[in-house]
Amino acid sequence: MTNINTGAYVDGERPKSKKALREALQDAPHTVQFDGTSPLSPDGGRNYRADEVPEGFVLTVCGPDPYTRRNWWANVSRNGDAFTIR
Numbered sequence: 001m002t003n004i005n006t007g008a009y010v011d012g013e014r015p016k017s018k019k020a021l022r023e024a025l026q027d028a029p030h031t032v033q034f035d036g037t038s039p040l041s042p043d044g045g046r047n048y049r050a051d052e053v054p055e056g057f058v059l060t061v062c063g064p065d066p067y068t069r070r071n072w073w074a075n076v077s078r079n080g081d082a083f084t085i086r
Contacts, residue, residue: 006034006048006059007066014064018072018085021061025050025076025083034059034076037066053078 008015010024011031024032029050036045053059059076063069075086 002054002056003058003060005037005066006061007037008061008063009033009035016064018063018074021063021074021076022085025085029081029083034061037062050078050083051081055079 008021009032010020015021015024021032032050034048034050034053036047039045048059053076055078057077061074061076063072063074075084077084
């Protein structure tokens, strides 16, 4: 398992809550983009569309903005076409 620190965008905007991220991943995963926050992470800080997240990766999302407003955290993993959000 590989853990990557990221932020998230839904339709080009930061999700306001963990619930908003969860709903977007369930209803319209093609609208979700994860942006790597560290060039020192195992993947070099690359960005992923939700459908590109490799299985076995756990994305630790800090939101709504990982740089300026860290009010909530979520762990996102992909299992086929389904996402687990904790």
